[in-house]
Amino acid sequence: MSKKRILQFLRAVTARVSTEDAAYVERYLSSAVQPLFFAQSVPDQCHALRAARNAEAIAQTAQDTVDVSLLIRCALLHDVGRKKGDLGTFGKSFAVLFAKFCPALARDYGNGKRSGVLARKMNVFFHHAEMGAAMLSNIGFSQEAEIVRKHHEAPADDDPPELRILRMADEIS
Secondary structure: OOHHHHHHHHHHHHOOOOOHHHHHHHHOOOOOHHHHHHHOOOOHHHHHHHHHHHHHHHHHOOOOOOOHHHHHHHHOOOOOOOOOOOOOHHHHHHHHHHHHHHHHHHHHHOOOOOOHHHHHHHHHHHHHHHHHHHHHOOOHHHHHHHHHOOOOOOOOOOHHHHHHHHHHHHOOO
């Protein structure tokens, strides 16, 4: 297991959202979309906050014109398809290991070829980007939804700079 994964686990089990973090969320997310952010587990909220701050820093060095406000909203919302109780820290850790060591079987569970609790959890693990995008589209956040939907897809030449930066920030967060 990589040091990165161990650090992610330790961050998750010690995660706390500070009043400064909550103020950052309120500064960038309208009251219409804040419930989606706060419906995530606290570890996922903290991950999204790290991703947003990392994305903001990366955007400062970008050569492309970047809509920083859009970028930060997308970073804060990129994992809203994983709601509190969907996976949990231990469930996500299991899903990561299962997908790494038994990729075909994990995909079978995640793509509806199996049933039960594990199938529901693996479905969220593999498809949270699409789920989050649908949630965002349903409340009128279509621009954010498109970026969130694609944040785990392979890069394409025509990706907007906000999507490219989000992927980088997500990877290091």
